Amino acid sequence: MNAPLQKLRQLILPPRPDPARSRRIAEGRLMIGCLVAFGIFITIGVRIVGLADASASTRLAQSAAAITTERGRILDRKGRLLAGNLPITVLHADPSEIMDARDAAAKLAPFLNHHDHASLIKLLTKKTRYVELDRQLPPKRHAQILQLGIPGVYFAKGAVRVYPREHAAAHILGHVDTDNIGIAGIEKSLNAKLAAGEDVTLSIDLGLQAVIRREIQQQIDKFEAIGGAGILLDIKSGEMLAVASLPDFNPNQFALASDDMRFNRATKGLYEMGSTFKVLNTAIALESGAATTNQRFEVSKPMRVSRFTITDYHPHNKPLNVPEILIYSSNIGSARMAEAIGAETQRAFMDKLGLLDRLELEIPEISRPLSPKSWHRTTTVTVSYGHGISISPAHLASAVAAASGNGHWIQPTLLKRQTGDSPLRLRVFSEQTARAVRSMMRLVISHEDGTGNFAEARGYMVGGKTGTAEKIQIGGYNKKANLATFVATFPVHDPRYVIVILVDEPKGQKHSHGYATAGWVVAPAIRRIVEQIAPMLGVLPVDEKSPLIRQKLLLDFTIGNEEATRASY
Amino acid sequence: MRLILLSALILVGLGTTLYQVKTGIDERQDRLQQLELRIADTKRDIAVLEAEWAYLSRPERVMTLSGDLLQMTPIGQDRILPLDAIPMRIEFGQTGLKKIVFNPVIQPQKKDQAE
Numbered sequence: 064m065n066a067p068l069q070k071l072r073q074l075i076l077p078p079r080p081d082p083a084r085s086r087r088i089a090e091g092r093l094m095i096g097c098l099v100a101f102g103i104f105i106t107i108g109v110r111i112v113g114l115a116d117a118s119a120s121t122r123l124a125q126s127a128a129a130i131t132t133e134r135g136r137i138l139d140r141k142g143r144l145l146a147g148n149l150p151i152t153v154l155h156a157d158p159s160e161i162m163d164a165r166d167a168a169a170k171l172a173p174f175l176n177h178h179d180h181a182s183l184i185k186l187l188t189k190k191t192r193y194v195e196l197d198r199q200l201p202p203k204r205h206a207q208i209l210q211l212g213i214p215g216v217y218f219a220k221g222a223v224r225v226y227p228r229e230h231a232a233a234h235i236l237g238h239v240d241t242d243n244i245g246i247a248g249i250e251k252s253l254n255a256k257l258a259a260g261e262d263v264t265l266s267i268d269l270g271l272q273a274v275i276r277r278e279i280q281q282q283i284d285k286f287e288a289i290g291g292a293g294i295l296l297d298i299k300s301g302e303m304l305a306v307a308s309l310p311d312f313n314p315n316q317f318a319l320a321s322d323d324m325r326f327n328r329a330t331k332g333l334y335e336m337g338s339t340f341k342v343l344n345t346a347i348a349l350e351s352g353a354a355t356t357n358q359r360f361e362v363s364k365p366m367r368v369s370r371f372t373i374t375d376y377h378p379h380n381k382p383l384n385v386p387e388i389l390i391y392s393s394n395i396g397s398a399r400m401a402e403a404i405g406a407e408t409q410r411a412f413m414d415k416l417g418l419l420d421r422l423e424l425e426i427p428e429i430s431r432p433l434s435p436k437s438w439h440r441t442t443t444v445t446v447s448y449g450h451g452i453s454i455s456p457a458h459l460a461s462a463v464a465a466a467s468g469n470g471h472w473i474q475p476t477l478l479k480r481q482t483g484d485s486p487l488r489l490r491v492f493s494e495q496t497a498r499a500v501r502s503m504m505r506l507v508i509s510h511e512d513g514t515g516n517f518a519e520a521r522g523y524m525v526g527g528k529t530g531t532a533e534k535i536q537i538g539g540y541n542k543k544a545n546l547a548t549f550v551a552t553f554p555v556h557d558p559r560y561v562i563v564i565l566v567d568e569p570k571g572q573k574h575s576h577g578y579a580t581a582g583w584v585v586a587p588a589i590r591r592i593v594e595q596i597a598p599m600l601g602v603l604p605v606d607e608k609s610p611l612i613r614q615k616l617l618l619d620f621t622i623g624n625e626e627a628t629r630a631s632y
Numbered sequence: 633m634r635l636i637l638l639s640a641l642i643l644v645g646l647g648t649t650l651y652q653v654k655t656g657i658d659e660r661q662d663r664l665q666q667l668e669l670r671i672a673d674t675k676r677d678i679a680v681l682e683a684e685w686a687y688l689s690r691p692e693r694v695m696t697l698s699g700d701l702l703q704m705t706p707i708g709q710d711r712i713l714p715l716d717a718i719p720m721r722i723e724f725g726q727t728g729l730k731k732i733v734f735n736p737v738i739q740p741q742k743k744d745q746a747e
Contacts, residue, residue: 097636104643111650133679144686150676222679227686273691522709595706604709 132260133222134243137236137250139269140304140479146236146250146314148222152200154208157192160215164188167213171196174204199223224250226314231272234308234327235265235426235477238317247325248426249477264479266302271295274595276307278588279564283309286569286584292328295596296460296561298552301473301486303424303457304560306330327428333453334565337532338392338514338581339463339550340449342500344400345389346466347412350496353403356620359384360399368444373398386503386620390513392529394448401447406438409446415491416462416472418454425477432458449530459550460563465491467501467526467552467561497558501526502617505555508586509607510622517586518551520593522604524612527551527589529581534568544568549585553593554602556615564588 079085137146154175161167168183175197178186186194198221200208205218224239237248243258245251253263279291295305308328312320326332348354359382366373373394388396401409413419413434421431433453435442445451454462457475465472470492480486492500504526507513514529530548533540547569551562569584571577578584597604605612698704 093636097640100640101643104647108647108650111647111654114654143689144682147683147686148679149683150679225683227683228690229687229692231691270691273695277692277695520709591706594709597709598707598712603714604712 132258134224134239135257135259135261135263137257138262138264139232139267139272140265140302141268142264143269145228145232145265145267145269146224146226149225151198151221151223152202152205153195153219153221154197154200154216155193155195155219156187156216158187158189158194158215159192161187162214167216170211170213171208171216174208228269229313229315230311231269231276232265232267232306233311233314234325234329234428235267235306236314237426238314248428251427252425266297266304266477266479267306268304268599270599271596272305272307274599275305275562275564275592276309276311278592278595279307279309279566282564282566282569282584282588286566286572286575286579288566288569288584290323290328290567292332292456292563292565292567294329294456294460294561294563296464296475296563298464298468298473298558298561300480301461301464301475302480303460303475303477306457306477308332327426328456328565328567330422330424330426330455330457331428331430333430333433333455334546334548335450335453335532335535336459336548337449337530337546338394339459339528339530339548339563340446340452341389341392341397342463342504342528342550343412343416343466344397344404344447345385345503346492346496346500347409348385348400348404349499350492351404351408351412353405353408354385354400356385356499356617360388360396362388362393362395362399364395366395366398366444368398369441371441371445373444384621386506387622389503389528390506390510390622392514397447398444401443402440404443404447406440406443409443410438412491413446413452415489416465418452418458418462422455422457422461422475424457424475429457430455449532453535456548456563456565459548460561463550463552463563464561465497467497467504467555468558470494470497498615499617501552501555501558503620504528504552505616506620506622508551512623514580514582515549515586515589517582518549518589518593520553520590520597522607523593523597523602524554524556524605524607525551525589525593526553526555527586529586531580531582545579547579547581547584549581549589551589551593553597554605556605556612559602560600562589562592564592 080088133148136144136148139145156167158164164184164187167187168180172178172180172183175183177197183196186196196216200218208216209218222243224243226233226236235248237250237252238246239250240246245254245257249263249265250257257263275293275295279293282288283291291307291309293305293307294303296303306329308326308330310324312324349356354360361382362375362379363381365375375391375393375395377391379391379393383391383393383396385400387393388400410419418432419434421429423429432455435451442451461472461475470490472489472491474487476486505524506526507528508515508518508525515527518525518527528550530546530550532546532548533542534544534546535541536544545568547566549562549564551564552558553560553562564585566581566584569579571579575583607613
């Protein structure tokens with residue numbers, strides 16, 4: 064063989080090395096091969112784990128975004144829905160993706176309620192990337208628009224706040240703006256909690272609320288009044304079971320409500336409550352020792368205090384005792400009692416009853432009472448029968464609950480108390496005073512000369528006090544515009560509830576013989592309310608003449624010429 | 633050589649297991665998402681039904697309907713009695729206790745004349 068050929072052969076087929084060396088080479092190659100394979104497997108393994116993990120986390124993120132936290136619901140004390148969320152479909156478009164705005168508008172127009180062809184073109188040619196076309200699309204429309212297949216038109220799921228009970232408790236619930244942020248009532252004050260998805264349970268009972276609202280409305284209609292308010296307060300827990308303010312509004316159409324409708328008369332409205340204050344005056348007089356129940360006060364002549372002359376609606380010729388002053392609603396008698404109490408003591412009690420400061424309820428719609436800065440003699444005298452100090456109906460309810468309940472002033476609340484809650488509780492009156500006061504309040508209704516006879520709901524032992532006050536206007540009082548108020552406690556032998564009903568500017572009617580006083584306007588509503596709500600509250604009618612009931616009341620009063628024990632209790 | 637084979641086998645095994653775990657996770661993720669969507673849908677349905685029920689059971693509406701259609705009125709106090717106000721009579725037959733009879737003679741309290 065020639066040399067070049069030999070060389071070529073050596074290049075293609077190298078001479079076989081000796082076995083030992085060739086084995087080393089083979090082992091080396093195998094090792095490299097193994098390492099490469101190992102490396103590949105490791106890479107694949109790491110990649111698989113990585114992928115699995117990554118896809119999991121992105122998916123979780125997506126699903127979390129789809130389920131956004133819904134605003135918490137507002138429930139009544141028995142768990143009935145007062146405010147909730149209703150799912151809606153929002154139709155929106157991205158104008159930059161719409162190729163033919165004219166064509167799209169023509170196609171969409173027949174399916175939309177709030178837009179026509181022209182306004183749609185305007186919207187779809189806007190230089191933004193988001194225009195809202197419609198909210199609350201019904202499913203059928205949704206499907207129809209989907210079938211049009213217009214690019215750049217999208218659907219989004221959303222939720223709208225609804226108040227399915229419409230007018231009931233509208234003032235307490237309040238409202239949210241378009242971004243679901245509370246702007247009034249509980250929606251505003253508890254916005255943080257609701258926005259976090261937590262439900263709120265109110266102290267309000269929807270059934271009681273509906274009864275009270277309807278009865279006030281009926282009296283407003285009957286007496287052509289401009290408004291009214293009502294509160295039902297649980298004496299023992301301070302829970303407000305019903306809070307009504309009329310006229311009210313439908314919170315689902317908040318924009319349509321006038322300012323007058325939105326105004327909460329029950330907690331924000333300030334009024335001179337008139338004679339209902341005599342309940343407090345009596346309690347203060349008894350508690351401070353300024354008077355005893357059988358002490359008599361001179362009422363035969365009108366009383367002059369600086370530039371005021373205090374007169375009585377029904378003048379009396381002989382001195383009246385404390386229960387008589389309350390039953391006949393004598394201004395002169397109350398004024399004399401107030402003078403015996405003294406300015407300092409009276410002011411201190413007003414303060415303890417929370418009548419000089421705002422009532423801390425869980426809604427923003429509360430106000431500070433209007434009270435004189437310096438407590439003169441005139442103030443002392445006028446406050447005794449409810450003038451010179453303006454408070455809200457909620458204030459009156461909590462103060463009377465203290466005077467006629469068991470003597471404790473309890474912080475009222477709009478939220479349901481949980482077991483174990485210990486509300487702020489101050490002793491203002493003794494048990495004895497409270498018992499005397501509610502026994503006298505019972506006589507206002509049950510005694511034939513009382514001013515509140517029409518409030519008698521037989522068997523339910525209602526006690527109360529009427530108040531008809533002339534409304535303040537610039538430069539004095541308006542003789543024609545009255546405020547008729549009634550405050551009631553029931554049942555008086557075991558006080559559990561206080562009702563305050565107020566009717567604003569009632570006008571005398573034929574059926575009331577021209578009267579527009581609380582005894583005519585509000586007392587009948589109290590009777591109907593008690594008769595309806597007592598069975599709902601589990602209050603059983605009792606026999607008033609049974610000794611078991613009588614021993615729980617103070618009866619040794621002399622009313623008129625006979626003892627109350629023998630009077631029709 | 634045996635060591636290499638063994639580790640190769642283990643590697644293959646590990647790889648397969650990893651792959652299966654991964655696809656398993658995928659499946660479960662899908663299922664989870666489906667369930668979440670279904671829960672969300674059901675919640676929306678419940679919210680709608682709840683709102684509708686609340687709207688239809690408005691006390692004002694129920695009061696009007698029960699008054700107009702069923703002639704219902706608020707219950708009067710003379711129709712409410714505590715249980716112990718109902719006298720009960722126990723009749724004994726020949727074989728001992730026979731039955732408890734509600735005394736049918738209950739006088740309803742007379743209505744006030746003023747009403």
